[in-house]
Amino acid sequence: MNAKQMKKIRRLIKPIQVEWVRSLLNEEEAEKVNLSNIDTMLSKQTHFMVKGTMHLSAMTDRWIVKYLKKYPNITCYKDMLGIPELKKKLDLGW
Numbered sequence: 001m002n003a004k005q006m007k008k009i010r011r012l013i014k015p016i017q018v019e020w021v022r023s024l025l026n027e028e029e030a031e032k033v034n035l036s037n038i039d040t041m042l043s044k045q046t047h048f049m050v051k052g053t054m055h056l057s058a059m060t061d062r063w064i065v066k067y068l069k070k071y072p073n074i075t076c077y078k079d080m081l082g083i084p085e086l087k088k089k090l091d092l093g094w
Helices: 003-024 061-070 077-081 083-091
Strands: 047-050 053-056
Touching: 003 061, 003 077, 053 061, 077 083
Parallel strands: none
Antiparallel strands: 047 053
């Protein structure tokens, strides 16, 4: 992929993760989440095993990049929810 496009994609990762974490928390706790502390809020485990197959965990950096490449029109978390394939995976937690 083009370096300019990848730079654009990498800049979208943290804001999308912040929106996602804020959607899971109540208003009081959601205000505490920002770009500088999002790494401490997310799990360090990036993969999980199901029936002997390793999968990427949802909303990790690599998982978001994978789907931003596939759907370049995504700019925020709400856009991700508009895509049925992603909505299903986010609802299942992977």
